[in-house]
Amino acid sequence: xxxxxxxxxxxxxxxxxxxxxxxxxxxxxxxxxxxxxxxxxxxxxxxxxxxxxxxxxxxxxxxxxxxxxxxxxxxxxxxxxxxxxxxxxxxxxxxxxxxxxxxxxxxxxxxxxxxxxxxxxxxxxxxxxxxxxxxxxxxxxxxxxxxxxxxxxxxxxxxxxxxxxxxxxxxxxxxxxxxxxxxxxxxxxxxxxxxxxxxxxxxxxxxxxxxxxxxxxxxxxxxxxxxxxxxxxxxxxxxxxxxxxxxxxxxxxxxxxxxxxxxxxxxxxxxxxxxxxxxxxxxxxxxxxxxxxxxxxxxxxxxxxxxxxxxxxxxxxxxxxxxxxxxxxxxxxxxxxxxxxxxxxxxxxxxxxxxxxxxxxxxxxxxxxxxxxxxxxxxxxxxxxxxxxxxxxxxxxxxxxxxxxxxxxxxxxxxxxxxxxxxxxxxxxxxxxxxxxxxxxxxxxxxxxxxxxxxxxxxxxxxxxxxxxxxxxxxxxxxxxxxxxxxxxxxxxxxxxxxxxxxxxxxxxxxxxxxxxxxxxxxxxxxxxxxxxxxxxxxxxxxxxxxxxxxxxxxxxxxxxxxxxxxxxxxxxxxxxxxxxxxxxxxxxxxxxxxxxxxxxxxxxxxxxxxxxxxxxxxxxxxxxxxxxxxxxxxxxxxxxxxxxxxxxxxxxxxxxxxxxxxxxxxxxxxxxxxxxxxxxxxxxxxxxxxxxxxxxxxxxxxxxxxxxxxxxxxxxxxxxxxxxxxxxxxxxxxxxxxxxxxxxxxxxxxxxxxx
Amino acid sequence: xxxxxxxxxxxxxxxxxxxxxxxxxxxxxxxxxxxxxxxxxxxxxxxxxxxxxxxxxxxxxxxxxxxxxxxxxxxxxxxxxxxxxxxxxxxxxxxxxxxxxxxxxxxxxxxxxxxxxxxxxxxxxxxxxxxxxxxxxxxxxxxxxxxxxxx
Numbered sequence: 001x002x003x004x005x006x007x008x009x010x011x012x013x014x015x016x017x018x019x020x021x022x023x024x025x026x027x028x029x030x031x032x033x034x035x036x037x038x039x040x041x042x043x044x045x046x047x048x049x050x051x052x053x054x055x056x057x058x059x060x061x062x063x064x065x066x067x068x069x070x071x072x073x074x075x076x077x078x079x080x081x082x083x084x085x086x087x088x089x090x091x092x093x094x095x096x097x098x099x100x101x102x103x104x105x106x107x108x109x110x111x112x113x114x115x116x117x118x119x120x121x122x123x124x125x126x127x128x129x130x131x132x133x134x135x136x137x138x139x140x141x142x143x144x145x146x147x148x149x150x151x152x153x154x155x156x157x158x159x160x161x162x163x164x165x166x167x168x169x170x171x172x173x174x175x176x177x178x179x180x181x182x183x184x185x186x187x188x189x190x191x192x193x194x195x196x197x198x199x200x201x202x203x204x205x206x207x208x209x210x211x212x213x214x215x216x217x218x219x220x221x222x223x224x225x226x227x228x229x230x231x232x233x234x235x236x237x238x239x240x241x242x243x244x245x246x247x248x249x250x251x252x253x254x255x256x257x258x259x260x261x262x263x264x265x266x267x268x269x270x271x272x273x274x275x276x277x278x279x280x281x282x283x284x285x286x287x288x289x290x291x292x293x294x295x296x297x298x299x300x301x302x303x304x305x306x307x308x309x310x311x312x313x314x315x316x317x318x319x320x321x322x323x324x325x326x327x328x329x330x331x332x333x334x335x336x337x338x339x340x341x342x343x344x345x346x347x348x349x350x351x352x353x354x355x356x357x358x359x360x361x362x363x364x365x366x367x368x369x370x371x372x373x374x375x376x377x378x379x380x381x382x383x384x385x386x387x388x389x390x391x392x393x394x395x396x397x398x399x400x401x402x403x404x405x406x407x408x409x410x411x412x413x414x415x416x417x418x419x420x421x422x423x424x425x426x427x428x429x430x431x432x433x434x435x436x437x438x439x440x441x442x443x444x445x446x447x448x449x450x451x452x453x454x455x456x457x458x459x460x461x462x463x464x465x466x467x468x469x470x471x472x473x474x475x476x477x478x479x480x481x482x483x484x485x486x487x488x489x490x491x492x493x494x495x496x497x498x499x500x501x502x503x504x505x506x507x508x509x510x511x512x513x514x515x516x517x518x519x520x521x522x523x524x525x526x527x528x529x530x531x532x533x534x535x536x537x538x539x540x541x542x543x544x545x546x547x548x549x550x551x552x553x554x555x556x557x558x559x560x561x562x563x564x565x566x567x568x569x570x571x572x573x574x575x576x577x578x579x580x581x582x583x584x585x586x587x588x589x590x591x592x593x594x595x596x597x598x599x600x601x602x603x604x605x606x607x608x609x610x611x612x613x614x615x616x617x618x619x620x621x622x623x624x625x626x627x628x629x630x631x632x633x634x635x636x637x638x639x640x641x642x643x644x645x646x647x648x649x650x651x652x653x654x655x656x657x658x659x660x661x662x663x664x665x666x667x668x669x670x671x672x673x674x675x676x677x678x679x680x681x682x683x684x685x686x687x688x689x690x691x692x693x694x695x696x697x698x699x700x701x702x703x704x705x706x707x708x709x710x711x712x713x714x715x716x717x718x719x720x721x722x723x724x725x726x727x728x729x730x731x732x733x734x735x736x737x738x739x740x741x742x743x744x745x746x747x748x749x750x751x752x753x754x755x756x
Numbered sequence: 757x758x759x760x761x762x763x764x765x766x767x768x769x770x771x772x773x774x775x776x777x778x779x780x781x782x783x784x785x786x787x788x789x790x791x792x793x794x795x796x797x798x799x800x801x802x803x804x805x806x807x808x809x810x811x812x813x814x815x816x817x818x819x820x821x822x823x824x825x826x827x828x829x830x831x832x833x834x835x836x837x838x839x840x841x842x843x844x845x846x847x848x849x850x851x852x853x854x855x856x857x858x859x860x861x862x863x864x865x866x867x868x869x870x871x872x873x874x875x876x877x878x879x880x881x882x883x884x885x886x887x888x889x890x891x892x893x894x895x896x897x898x899x900x901x902x903x904x905x906x907x
Binding site for chain 2: 531535538539540541542543545546547548549550571574575577578579581582585
């Protein structure tokens with residue numbers, strides 16, 4: 001019993017040392033690098049020495065301790081290297097201790113170590129999950145072997161030892177082995193747990209990193225709202241979304257709302273947050289705008305998620321996410337716009353298709369119309385093949401006009417409707433024909449009945465049922481051509497007549513030119529003549545007159561009355577001749593002077609003329625009655641000459657009247673003004689008045705009435721030059737009336753020559 | 757030089773017709789107070805004007821009475837020469853002619869004539885015209901100072 005107790009003590013010592021070792025090395029794994037294995041082996045060897053220092057001494061030299069348990073477990077749990085080191089250490093110690101059983105002791109150490117190692121090598125399953133039963137089995141095997149070693153002791157000793165030790169060994173040692181094994185197994189188990197924990201920590205850290213990265217990529221932040229403290233906890237992406245520096249974030253919910261949520265969205269955010277709490281974890285989505293410190297606005301979709309209850313069953317925290325959907329929204333917008341574009345494009349395409357359909361329908365209609373236009377056209381029309389000249393199509397009018405049926409036409413070529421004479425012309429024409437439209441002129445076509453018809457033809461190039469063809473319009477011009485020829489003939493005669501007229505005109509113009517030149521020459525001569533007359537005739541007259549006067553004045557005393565009278569006659573006649581010359585000059589100049597027509601106030605002009613003439617007849621009491629005198633357009637100095645002459649006439653021929661009276665008046669109509677001057681003078685017989693207005697025509701003797709015989713001729717020429725007329729009414733002793741007219745629009749100014 | 761200080765002003769009569777010249781001279785002598793020098797044509801007239809007293813012109817003329825139709829040098833040429841020479845330009849020239857031709861009239865005025873008179877056939881009218889002429893040009897009209905410088 002005492003032996004058993006001693007063994008238990010040794011085993012307890014082993015277990016205690018193992019426990020101390022286990023505690024002191026709990027932070028270092030048992031396995032690992034070779035150096036650590038060496039250390040573990042030395043420590044195990046140390047433990048072995050420790051337990052071998054307190055053995056059970058059975059006989060001198062024969063000691064028992066629990067080294068076999070230590071080494072077996074070492075072999076099983078610590079592996080070959082530490083176990084070998086521990087075996088060497090304990091063997092060294094045993095050999096040093098010496099004694100009878102040294103060999104057996106070494107053998108036990110070797111077999112125990114070997115068995116443990118072998119067990120480790122060949123067993124199955126996790127070492128940290130080794131069962132107590134297995135350990136016990138190992139202990140039993142090791143120690144049966146150990147007991148077997150005892151047989152090698154000297155006979156008597158072996159028997160004694162076996163007798164005393166077998167039972168305690170078999171009772172205690174397997175149990176001790178199991179106990180130590182379990183201790184190490186637990187230790188291993190702990191180490192494994194720690195390894196797994198570390199691995200899972202690493203994985204968790206990685207997963208968190210990935211989570212952060214994923215949040216960053218997705219612009220997805222997550223938050224936790226601690227309801228009891230009303231504090232917010234944000235993932236780093238939340239700070240990115242809100243643009244808030246993590247260092248300045250104190251987790252104050254109200255602060256965040258005031259600082260970052262768009263003013264218009266604050267009420268909605270608060271309302272949704274409360275709802276999320278009330279709804280207890282059901283997702284509450286919301287979209288709101290975040291205003292970053294830099295002023296930019298982000299659109300965020302948030303969702304309150306999980307509500308976590310505290311251990312007391314009260315809501316503890318609410319978690320949720322916030323997603324920056326600004327770009328998403330923009331993309332969505334763009335996408336919607338693109339879709340709209342696509343929709344519009346589709347609509348446009350549809351309308352194009354509809355248009356096309358309509359066009360097609362219109363085309364069919366127009367094709368029908370054109371066919372009708374062709375068939376029912378009042379002109380003969382056909383289409384022929386440009387290459388073989390066959391008729392491809394003819395219209396009704398062609399059939400009617402040419403007498404061939406449609407089928408006959410289609411079996412013919414266009415050469416067949418030509419006369420033989422025109423075949424060559426047609427070939428020539430076809431060769432030269434180019435371009436799209438060709439008016440090919442007038443042709444003679446032959447009808448089926450052999451008669452010819454004159455047609456004007458125009459043709460247009462086209463493609464007809466895939467063939468190069470021409471459309472021909474044939475217009476019957478037989479009548480027209482005939483009319484044209486007649487017209488041309490009459491035009492020709494007209495042209496000849498016109499030419500003749502032109503010739504005659506030219507001849508006439510030549511003659512007029514010739515006459516004009518002659519006239520101009522005559523005028524020039526006349527001018528030269530009158531110039532000489534004015535100068536050369538008057539100079540002697542002036543002499544006659546002047547010297548007669550000198551004689552009269554300076555030699556009056558030597559003359560008697562008759563001499564003085566004769567001198568007076570000389571002077572008077574000379575003066576009269578001077579006046580006559582002046583009048584004739586004036587008359588001849590009239591034809592050469594151009595008229596200067598202006599508006600003339602005739603009443604004023606006549607009044608002046610009357611006054612002037614009256615001054616030439618001092619002492620005559622003559623009643624002059626002025627009626628209305630319409631204004632006119634004339635050369636005023638010439639018109640004045642007319643009036644002077646007519647008034648002077650009236651004064652002159654009323655001289656014998658005691659009560660002489662002159663009436664002057666005028667009237668007007670649409671075309672002309674007429675002026676009349678009537679006197680109650682001696683008058684004259686119209687029967688003898690044929691040359692009244694001729695030069696030097698006098699109806700009275702110069703002795704009776706002084707005058708040059710030029711005055712009326714001058715008046716007539718002036719009136720005629722103004723396009724007017726002048727005439728007289730008179731009776732002997734009953735007075736005379738002179739009339740003249742002036743046209744309102746000055747007419748031609750005839751260069752009358754009758755009095756010349 | 758007022759009419760009072762020179763009671764017998766000189767007049768140059770340029771006239772080729774003996775009859776006309778005598779009539780004019782006698783009428784001027786009877787009706788005006790002046791010293792008339794008679795030149796028979798244009799050449800004589802210009803010579804008299806340029807040489808002064810040697811040619812018989814006693815004093816620078818206050819007036820030239822100029823006929824147009826003359827042999828050697830006609831009135832138009834004399835008129836142009838007088839008006840072209842600064843020494844004679846200021847002397848009044850009265851054209852005194854038988855010509856009523858508008859061409860002569862126009863041309864004479866264009867050449868610088870100061871007056872144009874047609875010689876009347878009637879002697880009474882001639883008398884009246886010359887009387888008024890003397891009155892106007894020799895008594896009423898104030899002569900330009902320039903003629904006084906003529907030799």
